[in-house]
Amino acid sequence: MNLLIFAITGLVIFLLFRLLNRIAKAFVGKRQLRSALLRVLPVVELVVWVAFSFWGVLVLFGQHQYYDLIVVLLAVLVIFGLAWFVFRDFLAGVLLKSEKALYPGQVIKTPIVEGKIKSMGFRNIELVNEAGETVNVPYSRLSNQLFIIPPENEDSLPHQAKIPLLPKQASEQTKEKVYKYLMAMPWVISPAPGIQIVKTSEGHHFMYVTFYTYMRTHALIVEEKIKALLKEDAEAD
Numbered sequence: 108m109n110l111l112i113f114a115i116t117g118l119v120i121f122l123l124f125r126l127l128n129r130i131a132k133a134f135v136g137k138r139q140l141r142s143a144l145l146r147v148l149p150v151v152e153l154v155v156w157v158a159f160s161f162w163g164v165l166v167l168f169g170q171h172q173y174y175d176l177i178v179v180l181l182a183v184l185v186i187f188g189l190a191w192f193v194f195r196d197f198l199a200g201v202l203l204k205s206e207k208a209l210y211p212g213q214v215i216k217t218p219i220v221e222g223k224i225k226s227m228g229f230r231n232i233e234l235v236n237e238a239g240e241t242v243n244v245p246y247s248r249l250s251n252q253l254f255i256i257p258p259e260n261e262d263s264l265p266h267q268a269k270i271p272l273l274p275k276q277a278s279e280q281t282k283e284k285v286y287k288y289l290m291a292m293p294w295v296i297s298p299a300p301g302i303q304i305v306k307t308s309e310g311h312h313f314m315y316v317t318f319y320t321y322m323r324t325h326a327l328i329v330e331e332k333i334k335a336l337l338k339e340d341a342e343a344d
Contacts, residue, residue, distance in 0.1 A: 109166045120159060124152045157185055196230035200246035207254060214322070216255040220244055223321040235321045239294040239328065265317050266326035270334055272312040273341050277304050281314075281340070288336055289318060294325035 131144040164181055168174050203209065204227070214223050215234070220242055222234035232249065234242045272281070282302045289300045300318035307313070316333060320326050 113163050113166050117159065117163075120155060124148065124155075160185070196245045196247045199250040200227070200230065200232075203246050203250055207256075212321075213256065217249060217252040219248065219252060225321070235293070237322065237324055239292070239321075239325055241293065265319055266323075266329070268314075268316045268318075268326075268330040268333060270314045270316065270330075270337065272304065272314050272337065274312055276314075276337060276341060277306065277312040281337075284340070285314070285316065285333060285336065288333070289316070289329070292329060292332065294320050294322075294329050296321060 128145075128148055131141060131148060160181060161178065164174075164177055168177050171177065209215065209224060209227065209232070211224050211226055215221065220234060220236070222236035222242060225233040225235050225241065227233070231243045231245045234244065236242055282304060286300065286302055289295050296319050298319060300316060302317075303315045305313050305315060314333075314337075316330075318326075318329060320329060
């Protein structure tokens with residue numbers, strides 16, 4: 108009977124948290140609140156399962172002569188499991204950094220991910236891939252992977268785009284709009300972009316945009332995005 112109660116309780120807990128997870132994803136309107144709930148729920152579920160484990164030991168072995176020893180062994184397993192979960196990425200990161208001498212701005216390629224290193228935390232590495240997306244990878248996922256580190260190139264140099272303008276677009280308002288657009292792009296990094304509007308002796312207007320990116324291929328994406336913005340702006344007027 109105790110075993111049946113234990114099994115049913117475990118099933119209820121499992122289904123309850125699956126339901127709560129679906130509710131948090133589907134019915135919470137505010138994005139920040141949804142994000143907070145999705146971060147908190149796994150922690151709460153972990154605490155509940157640990158408590159359930161100790162309760163289960165009491166239900167199944169409460170009358171056993173070695174009950175105290177079983178509780179101690181379970182506590183040791185829980186502590187060891189939590190410690191391994193928390194510190195495995197940290198330890199893998201220490202070994203990875205010491206072996207590979209990685210640093211922000213470096214390009215790496217592995218069978219599971221490739222891109223330029225944006226930052227290196229205590230438990231994970233943050234990369235920017237070819238699409239400009241930021242990818243967080245735990246160090247433990249990379250510890251046994253084959254690394255390819257391409258030779259250094261000139262990706263850290265500024266890129267400059269020369270874009271023709273209509274006379275009505277040669278204004279401070281256009282400069283400000285393009286600047287804000289650039290600052291919102293995931294491909295553009297510091298230092299801040301520089302923008303100049305120049306009128307040639309023939310009466311033509313050009314916008315010169317200087318910006319930095321993580322990868323050379325990102326510069327082409329940024330330039331195309333600026334041209335599309337200016338074209339859309341001209342058609343709207």
